[in-house]
Amino acid sequence: MRRVELVWGSAISIELRDPADVSVLDEVFEWFDLVDRLFSTWREDSEITRFANGQLEFDALDDNVVTVLELAEILRIDTNGAFDIRATAALPEPHGPGWCAIDPSGLVKGWAVERAAAMLERFGAVDFWIDAGGDVVTRGTAPTGKSWRIGIQHPWQRDVVAAIVSVGNGAVATSGRYERGEHVICPRTGEPSRGLASVTVVGDDLARADAYATAVMALGVDGLDWLANRDDIDAMVITDDEVVWTTPHFARWRVDSH
């Protein structure tokens, strides 16, 4: 069964191969609504907005918000400061090299989708996937009996893919900007961090995969240096000039001939 709903200004699709009660999916989408109420930076009454404005003390935060803030801090250290959800807030001092503004919503989304996958598994679901606006979690197998086949969007041709990966239990996150000339501005230097059209990371956790993809995207071409140091990250980068760079272990996910 397939369900598509518009959540967080984006579309979330869920494919569930296992026979299941529709109420399972109702609960999952209710969870996504709760996440929106807690984390939406567009809502003045969300906990994250009130916390950022100083209207809500840390001790009063919902456990889910505390969990995400802690995860964000782990990933900030993990990415040498490239991924920093505080970058959108006014900070007295700039951070180290590569510090750029990053929208934290990707981390929240990745984390929330992983939680949703865990909910489905608790209901006994085995074979399913969740696609939240292009960030993906998969479990089990496709109807073919093999792992799910996930296309990586071609940056400039909407109806084709640039590569195909096969994932059983895992996550695929892609960060990108598909309109040429659209730049991510690094507030520290005031210069656009450009050169990359999209960054895809395959791994076992969507929150982490999304943070890595977002960090490399914001660093631009310099992000390739960072990736070259991380043999634990399986990534595929498409540059603005249409060259594809992959980390050595990315090949194990590929099912297209390359």
Added chain:
Amino acid sequence: MRRAVPTLVATLAGLGLLAGFRTSTGQAVAAGPTSATVPPPTAGATPPAGAPPSESSSTAPSTTAAGARRTVDGSDITNRYGDVQVRVTLQDSKIIDVQALALPNDRERSAEISDYAGPRLRQEALRAQSANIDLLSGATYTSESYQQSLQSALDKAGVR
């Protein structure tokens, strides 16, 4: 030589040019004679038969010393990416090299990858393939752009 030669195959193909140029890894990326209805270029295509093993003009093809080598400069074309001009080198009627004479500034700059990262990562040309997939990963689409997305089409096929 820069580590990453800008991969102009798609652009060239779109311009109706014939392209076969070398990447820094020594593999040739070739696109066949094109027309307005050229299919998407593919990576890893074999170089044209008889192409010399090096892009150096001093390396003469072993088969012939009499073959006429000439270069042709293309028109300076402004497309949506900026100004593009190429120089095509032919051996007889066979294209053996294409050099970019003019590239949009930011494309040139974006091609630069450090000597540190280059050897540690793998390089390939961007491909466009339509294939049997279950779902799609891409940069976050909005509710509006979802309607035109490949994932939307997949969902329409999948919703039962």
